[in-house]
Amino acid sequence: MKKILLVTVSVISMLSAMAQSDNKSALAVSVGAGLDYYYGPGDQNFGKFNTDRVNIQGNAMVGFVLGRSESNKRTILGAFGSVGFNNATTLKQIFDDQKYISTAVSQDNSNNSFQVEGGLLIADVLRVSTGVGQQNYATQTLASLNGIKLNSNSLKYNSTTVALHYKVSLVSLIISCNFNYGKDYSKTIIKPSAGLALNL
Numbered sequence: 001m002k003k004i005l006l007v008t009v010s011v012i013s014m015l016s017a018m019a020q021s022d023n024k025s026a027l028a029v030s031v032g033a034g035l036d037y038y039y040g041p042g043d044q045n046f047g048k049f050n051t052d053r054v055n056i057q058g059n060a061m062v063g064f065v066l067g068r069s070e071s072n073k074r075t076i077l078g079a080f081g082s083v084g085f086n087n088a089t090t091l092k093q094i095f096d097d098q099k100y101i102s103t104a105v106s107q108d109n110s111n112n113s114f115q116v117e118g119g120l121l122i123a124d125v126l127r128v129s130t131g132v133g134q135q136n137y138a139t140q141t142l143a144s145l146n147g148i149k150l151n152s153n154s155l156k157y158n159s160t161t162v163a164l165h166y167k168v169s170l171v172s173l174i175i176s177c178n179f180n181y182g183k184d185y186s187k188t189i190i191k192p193s194a195g196l197a198l199n200l
Contacts, residue, residue, distance in 0.1 A: 028063045028076045028121075034174065034195015038090045040097050041187045052089035057082050059174070059197060063121065073123040080129050080161070084113045091137055098155070098185050104140040111137045115159045115178070124167045133159040133180060144186075155184040165197075172197045 038053040063078025086094075088107040095102055113136060119129025135155045142149040163176030174195050181188040 026065050028061070028065050028074060028078065029200040030059075030061045030172065030197040031200065032059045032172070032174065032195050032197030033057065034059065034193050036084060036178070036191045036193035038086070038093060039190040039192060040093060042190055050089075052087065053093065055084055055086050055090055057084035057193065057195070059195065061121070061197075069123060073125070074121070075123060076121040078119065078121055078129070080115075080117045080119065080127070080131075082115045084115075086111045086113055086135070091135075094135060094155070094189070095142070097187055097189060098144070100142045100144050100149075100155075102140050102142055104138065108138050111135065115161075117159055117161060119161075121165065124172075125165055127161065127163040127165060127174075127176070130158070130160040132183075133157050146186075157185040158182040167199065170199050172199060 034057055036055055036057050037049075038055065040053075059080070059082045061076075061078050061080050063076040066075045066077055068074050088109045088111075091107045091111045113134060115131060115133035117129035117131030119127065119131075121127045133156070135157070137153060139151050139153045142152045157180045160179045160181075161176055163174055166173040174193075174197055176193050178191040178193065179188055180191065
């Protein structure tokens with residue numbers, strides 16, 4: 001994960017320096033926050049809604065502007081990061097969906113997660129990115145068909161996001177769908193979200 005982040009930041013820094021030498025505005029930065037909904041596996045939870053699965057997240061992007069359209073719409077090669085705080089109900093649902101049994105009597109009500117992805121924001125509208133993520137929680141023992149995790153405090157997964165941005169001046173409305181899969185996850189889960197971002 002550290003290698004992916006280091007390579008992404010290095011490439012963006014190099015391209016930014018090259019563009020700045022040509023007196024172009026090359027760097028794109030945004031920060032924001034929103035709400036996500038832990039939908040889980042689509043085949044299992046389709047049509048159901050539970051307010052206990054709604055959680056808060058913070059988002060950020062740093063990128064290099066590859067080009068601009070005649071209407072000044074940017075295409076950006078970027079690094080996208082998010083930090084979320086999942087409540088106890090969501091964490092228990094993650095364990096259930098991924099077939100983990102926990103020895104913990106109860107779960108904390110604020111379990112942070114984070115994701116780092118690299119990808120494109122096309123014409124300031126469509127984002128497609130992929131990377132890695134991690135769900136953290138209080139240390140506990142987890143059992144599954146694949147064995148027992150002693151003193152476990154995190155689950156790792158791959159992360160892919162497709163998002164639509166509606167940019168008005170310095171503010172963007174972002175509606176996204178995030179997919180978590182692989183590594184410690186046996187099932188793909190879906191997390192739609194909506195939020196606002198300030199374009200710096």
